[in-house]
Amino acid sequence: MTKVKYIRVSTTEQNTGRQETNSKEFSKVYIDKVSGSVKFSERKEASKLLADIETGLVSEIHINSICRLGRSIIEILVMVEFFNQKSINLFVENIGMFSLIDGKPNPSFKMIVSVLGNVAELERTNMLERQKQGIELAKAKGTYKGRLYGTRMNDDEVLVKYKAVVKELKNGESLRRAAKIGSCSLGTAQKIQRILQEKEVV
Missing domain, CATH: 3.40.50.1390 (Resolvase, N-terminal catalytic domain)
Incomplete structure (x- = not known):
């Protein structure tokens, strides 16, 4: 033991x-x-x-x-x-x-x-609500560019849309560099990395 x-x-x-x-x-x-x-x-x-x-x-x-x-x-x-x-x-x-x-x-x-x-769960719920409000405000101002999560794109469409990120990740570059070069969020780069990893497994 x-x-x-x-x-x-x-x-x-x-x-x-x-x-x-x-x-x-x-x-x-x-x-x-x-x-x-x-x-x-x-x-x-x-x-x-x-x-x-x-x-x-x-x-x-x-x-x-x-x-x-x-x-x-x-x-x-x-x-x-x-x-x-x-x-x-x-x-x-x-x-x-x-x-x-x-x-x-x-x-x-x-x-x-x-x-x-319960506190941690409440904090996350509040964070998501603030995030939602921020997106609505950005849409109202016409400055919202959209985000990967919540879209209806399938994995292949995501890879096509973010070709620059895919290229950087395949070259072994960091997530932060890939996100910067591809003009997307770190979360989007992480999502793309996951898709690439899953495709390698398959």
């Missing part, structure tokens, strides 16, 4: 150093570079972690913050309950608290996690 750490950042360009500061304390560290919208069980490294749990190789998991588990409060609580059922003690570093005490669920942990999860 071992103590491990799970780390998640949203993009391949994000630095995991802050979350890895205490990595030497663990027998294994799982690092996912994927959006929080992807379910925990569908992430590459998280899937490996779950497999190790099933084979009895893990007894304690550390994460930097509760949002590393999921984007919605329901997803977070489902994972916490799963760990409890498997007698896996979850430690959340930014609140300094374990999910289990003497092998039993810590009621204070669940309460605090529920509050933090």
Whole structure:
């Protein structure tokens, strides 16, 4: 039975150093570079972690913050309950608290996690609403140029529209450079990178 750490950042360009500061304390560290919208069980490294749990190789998991588990409060609580059922003690570093005490669920942990999860979900909802309002305002002013997400373009149409970005990424350039050269947002460049990666797999 071992103590491990799970780390998640949203993009391949994000630095995991802050979350890895205490990595030497663990027998294994799982690092996912994927959006929080992807379910925990569908992430590459998280899937490996779950497999190790099933084979009895893990007894304690550390994460930097509760949002590393999921984007919605329901997803977070489902994972916490799963760990409890498997007698896996979850430690959340930014609140300094374990999910289990003497092998039993810590009621204070669940309460605090529920509050933090709800706050994070509310903040994201507010952010999306502000984003929507900003787009509407830009449209009203005639300055809105459109964005990749929410459009009905299929993957091939996206690649055709952003040929410059595709070229930069295929040449091994960074997402930021590709976005700058292609005159698009970093999010759009990330979307294009994902499409290219999926096509390579196929």
